[in-house]
Amino acid sequence: MTGSNWIPAVFLYAALLGCNAGLSAADENAQLIRLTEDIYARIVNPDGNAVGNSGFIILQRGVLVFDTHFTPEAGRQLLEDIRTVTFKPVRYVVNSHHHPDHTHGNQVFPDAHVIANRGTRENILEKDLPSLDRTIQIAQTQMDRMRNTALKETDPDRLDTLKLEIRSQQDYLSTLLNLKIVPPLVVLEDYMSIQDGTLDVRIRFLGPGETDTGTVLYIPSERIVFCGDLFFKNALPNIQDADILKWMETLEKLLQLEADRFVPGHGIVGNRRDVENFITYFEDLRSLVEPYVSRGEGLDRALKEIRMPAKYSGYRFMNFFRANVQKMFTELKTLQMLSIPIEGPKKPKG
Ligand SMILES: [Zn+2]
Structure with a gap:
């Protein structure tokens, strides 16, 4: 989108x-x-x-x-x-x-x-609304194409399959048309x-x-x-849609709320501990990516070599990890190009 x-x-x-x-x-x-x-x-x-x-x-x-x-x-x-x-x-x-x-x-x-x-x-007016309109147009075009194909179809089995697909497409389209943003x-x-x-x-x-x-x-x-x-x-x-480094700062403000x-x-x-753990995830991500940026290595290598730390193996949305690495790499690279230090704040160990 x-x-x-x-x-x-x-x-x-x-x-x-x-x-x-x-x-x-x-x-x-x-x-x-x-x-x-x-x-x-x-x-x-x-x-x-x-x-x-x-x-x-x-x-x-x-x-x-x-x-x-x-x-x-x-x-x-x-x-x-x-x-x-x-x-x-x-x-x-x-x-x-x-x-x-x-x-x-x-x-x-x-x-x-x-x-x-x-x-x-x-964002709703400028992104979500036009996106829904586009999606409706695409769905309508697909439906017209399926109907035209069905009109020319002579094989009864294939025609039955097409009818089912058209019905499903109709449901999809009516769901879209019933959605009012x-x-x-x-x-x-x-x-x-x-x-x-x-x-x-x-x-x-x-x-x-x-x-x-x-x-x-x-x-x-x-x-x-x-x-x-x-x-x-x-x-x-x-x-x-995120800027991860700014997100980390905002999470510190979230923790300042009583x-x-x-x-x-x-x-x-x-609880508070869970928010802290979420910040730690970003810090870990930063620590994993930062050496690659410091050494001037490419994103491809970072993506190939960086593995998700085992402690996050039970997390949901694991498929986001690659995109997380990529985004962190891009942000740190931008800092480096602006001659801003890319290391995160040092935390006491243990
Ligand atoms: Zn959400």
């Missing part, structure tokens, strides 16, 4: 088709975690149709939702979960960032104010506070991370942060 979305468009929208076939799966695969009496995290199975986690907070006059999953169907399942604990209206939807696994359920909440960082709104209408720069009842709910932009516009939702009195994709727990990060529970965009609820 022209570098804009963390899963390539082809996969994303193709995945929608799979979602059509297995709508009930995500419901079974999502877990509603009660963090306090009024604050819930919805932790999803990455293989379901929701893809990214969400959460919600019951305020005095209504509900605030943080992220809406990857499909309207998953968004509706989120709404069903909300309805198991409250009948208050959903007044606010906060999108942590523009990636579709956090925004494509927005249409389920038509009466809510959709809130995000200004850059998130721009809802951009945020209320934008913030760095900070916004919602005070409805006793909770002070803060939306904060801490700095660039997985995207350059991602925000977190911080509830200081409860020591909870919904991190969006600023924090991945026990998973390799997507770096497609919080004990950190809800990631992907993975189960973590």
Whole structure:
């Protein structure tokens, strides 16, 4: 998706088709975690149709939702979960960032104010919307081609197969056409506070991370942060839209928040130690790549020789490792060309 979305468009929208076939799966695969009496995290199975986690907070006059999953169907399942604990209206939807696994359920909440960082709104309008339009055009063209082929087909077996493929393509297309991308209408720069009842709910932009516009939702009195994709727990990060070195700095700011529970965009609820481990992963990545850049060796060699440290072998999204190495290499190379020291801060051993 022209570098804009963390899963390539082809996969994303193709995945929608799979979602059509297995709508009930995500419901079974999502877990509603009660963090306090009024604050819930919805932790999803990455293989379901929701893809990214969400959460919600019951305020005095209504509900605030943080992220809406990857499909309207998953968004509706989120709404069903909300309805198991409250009948208050959903007044606010906060999108942590523009990636579709956090925004494509927005249409389920038509009466809510959709809130995000200004850059998130721009990314949705300038990247996600055109990307969906392109995907619909491609799907329509493929459908026309399949129908034309079917008209000329004389072999009955092949015709049957084609009919099945056309039906499947129709489902895919109607899923795409039913998806309405809802951009945020209320934008913030760095900070916004919602005070409805006793909770002070803060939306904060801490700095660039997985995207350059991602925000977190911080509830200081409860020591909870919904991190969006600023924090991945026990998973390799997507770096497609990221500047890793800046991300590392922003994670230090995340740790400066007075919080004990950190809800990631992907993975189960973590604690401070988990955020530190995530930073350590980036530090390890940097230490692995840095000698290659220092010695003036090429990216090819680094990619060929660098192995994932064994301690990360249980992490999810292992297929991101190669891209992680590549991105770190490029960033360190840029620093080197600017004559900026490329070594990371030295940490005491042991
Ligand atoms: Zn995500």
